[in-house]
Amino acid sequence: MVQGRRYWLMKSEPRVFSIEDLARSSKQTTCWDGVRNYQARNFMREMAVGDQVFFYHSNAEPPAVVGIAEVVRTAYPDQTQFDKASHHYDPACTPSAPRWDMVDIRYRQTFKASLSLDRLREEPKLKGMVLLRKGSRLSVQPVTEAEWAVVLKLAGAK
DNA sequence: GCCAACGTTGGC
DNA sequence: GCCAACGTTGGC
Numbered sequence: 134m135v136q137g138r139r140y141w142l143m144k145s146e147p148r149v150f151s152i153e154d155l156a157r158s159s160k161q162t163t164c165w166d167g168v169r170n171y172q173a174r175n176f177m178r179e180m181a182v183g184d185q186v187f188f189y190h191s192n193a194e195p196p197a198v199v200g201i202a203e204v205v206r207t208a209y210p211d212q213t214q215f216d217k218a219s220h221h222y223d224p225a226c227t228p229s230a231p232r233w234d235m236v237d238i239r240y241r242q243t244f245k246a247s248l249s250l251d252r253l254r255e256e257p258k259l260k261g262m263v264l265l266r267k268g269s270r271l272s273v274q275p276v277t278e279a280e281w282a283v284v285l286k287l288a289g290a291k
Numbered sequence: 292g293c294c295a296a297c298g299t300t301g302g303c
Numbered sequence: 304g305c306c307a308a309c310g311t312t313g314g315c
Contacts, residue, residue: 144312144313170311171298172298191314196313196314250314267296268296268297269297270296270298270311270313271312272312292315293314293315294313295312296311296313297310297312298309298311299311300307300308300310301307301308302305302306302307302308303304303306
């Protein structure tokens with residue numbers, strides 16, 4: 134593990150944007166727009182280039198961690214907050230007073246076998262994961278280094 | 292499609 | 304500053 138690097142998990146509905154979509158994106162990179170939760174936004178503001186991200190498919194069958202991405206650009210204003218045509222438009226925001234940020238992430242790998250939520254729950258070492266906490270809905274969340282290592286091992290990935 | 296859990300809004 | 308009403312998330 135690289136010193137100082139941090140670990141995260143980001144949720145996406147695969148019918149909206151899947152890890153396959155990320156892998157097919159230009160430069161295999163996307164901006165993570167649409168986050169409208171302060172806690173999730175604040176976590177994105179803590180992200181540094183090189184931080185590693187578990188890509189999670191929510192509202193999926195089954196919901197699962199499906200691969201890894203990497204932060205390639207730190208937080209900057211999410212343009213969709215100013216866009217009246219956008220589903221994520223926020224009338225309280227102006228370019229001089231933005232409220233919502235996004236980061237850019239780049240595709241790294243898709244696990245050969247994705248790790249379902251059920252499978253993760255079976256692992257005692259992952260008991261404390263934010264993802265597994267009752268009622269947890271955070272779409273951007275921290276992962277500890279220990280949790281990262283356990284999940285990687287379960288996925289048979291590096 | 293249901294609904295529990297959670298966050299936000301706005302009246303008071 | 305409380306809290307009811309409402310909206311959203313996301314597993315099931």
